[in-house]
Amino acid sequence: MSELRSQTLTLLAKDLRLEWRAKARLVAVAVFGLLSLVVFSIAVGPDSKALTAGAAGFLVIALLLSSTLALAESFRIEHERRALEGILLLPVRPGAIFYSKAVANTLSLAMLAPGLSLFGVVLYGVELQPANVVNFFAIWFLAAAGLSAPGTLYAAMTSQLRSRDVLLPLLLFPLVVPVLMASCKALALALTGDPMRQMQSWALLLLCFDLIYWSLGGILFPFVIEEG
Amino acid sequence: MNSRFLRDHWAGLVAVALLVAGCYIGLFVAPAERHMGQVQRIMYVHVPTAWNALLCFTCAFVAAIGSLWTGRERWDATLVGAAEAGIVLNGLLLVQGSLWGRATWGVWWDWDVRLTTSLILLLLFIGVLSLRSFAAGTERRASLTAVAAIVAYVDVPLVYFCVRWWRSLHQIQSSPATVDPAMVLPLRLNAFGLMFAAVWFIVRRARLELARRRGGETALPERAKMIEVPHA
């Protein structure tokens, strides 16, 4: 266990360093997210009421769309010089590779939150009450983790296939329906107020999804990175 | 009919017999339902389709675990058969559900818990099979399919509960316990009929998969001759 943890942390430091060296890519993903928010307002607007009502949903969809870009990119460098194979040979537990990538992906998706939500506030006229800021970002983080665990697994599975850019969303979107539903509802409650105290239930559902897929990913990952 | 034909197709024959009997009783013998009238008869195929679609996906899930655990290609072939049978049944299920919805609720689609869950389930398994079609190499393809099938199947209860909460205003549809006893027989016959049809399909498909693989394999070459070098 401690071996898994120390290997995960070592690889995570490497993954974050690589992400940092490729800052331009992170910025591009963020800009893509912002762009999709603009596109939604063109599709729904200019009725500001409809925009405000759908704001939480638009934010979640922007996160989802950005996530497919970020996830697909996260395994590209691993295959460029077959670095992943080199890591496996050292030898490293496959689980450590999964968890480091999934955490790195979660962090980069979570980092989209401030930018996208600020843009949402300006564009959709929603008001984020100071009391709800913590809830909002906690829900966002849980959603990012929920997208990252199955997303990292699928990215590893598709990263060496033809048509990987089509396959990743094709697999990921139906799978994360619970994440989308729960985070849309919970973020909407964080934005508009939560008189019935429903937010916790949705957060709990997100947490369940996260726990299941973070465990399952660690178990199944060895089967998808071995060439066989 | 020779014995070979019977051995290969007995499940299909049983399925046809049961389905003919079930549909006949469902259409002509069973009484019309009081509130919904003739439309209700679609239930005799709809409910068995739903059960069997779920059964097929469960079979695919079990086969996926077997495939990862043992690495045997039989499990992989069963997984393909079960996933394909499930997709066909699930597709039928959505069509029937739409017809039912149009006749009883007046709309083609309703974000009902079961309808929505089965739509997501269908999309999930279509994803699994598309992934399979792009994967190269027999072993690699088998492990990718199995992992994707497990990941997809585990999602089903999560989707179900999520949609249920999401649509908390909507009342849950009738369960088999509320059905008139006179209507139970066609329901049962069709349920078993479809089950045998699914078994028949899965077995045939699995055999086809294995046969295709055999056909595509090249035999191990003969041992090459060693080079003789006379000692100087």
Add this chain to the structure above:
Amino acid sequence: MKVANDRSEAPAAAFRARDLSRRYGQKWALAHLDLEAQRGEVLLVAGPNGSGKTTLLRLLAGLLRPTSGELEQFGRKLASDPFGWRRNVSLLSHASYLYEPLTAIETVRLWARLLGRSTAAPDLRARLAEVGLEQDADNLVNGFSAGMQKRLTFARVRLEDSALVLLDEPFAALDTAGQELVTNWIAADRKAGKTVVIASHNLERAARIADHAVLLSRGQKTWQGAARELPNVLARVS
């Protein structure tokens, strides 16, 4: 006189392959291979492109599973968990296994940490000095030439310090000094009781340091013997 069937006394071979075969899709990359190497032995695997050298090395490294046949490493079979197997092997592959946006010292630090070796800066710099890259420790791998990348990859093999060392084209892309360095390492490894398997086209140099050689052709063994005889055999074949 040697007793032929005395297996209990014999130390476990570094690896032993029996009727080993591996298929990629339609093609048999390796077929009917019987081969073994002892501790402290340097084995040269020769053969033209596509003869199965790389497949053999990848099988030995535990990256591929045999389609049929048996493969043992130090008396153990490749179990369902390849983890223990990989602990005993190092592979220098065609691919560099490098992350290009990292610097040389960051790369070595990553390996050292994952292998549980010392990550103190002087130790890491000593590792780089061993392969002649001390001047480039803080430069990104991105800017390295092919030969420098090869040297860095060798730093990894040296760091792993495994009992079974698999070198796929160890001399390619290296200058004469680099090739000399590699030759010395192989000699030192043999002295330390390690087993080195070399797949190379640079037969002159490789045959000089190897004890035994095996010739592969279209995935099959066509000759096996003392490495110094290899040039004669190749002359006969062509």
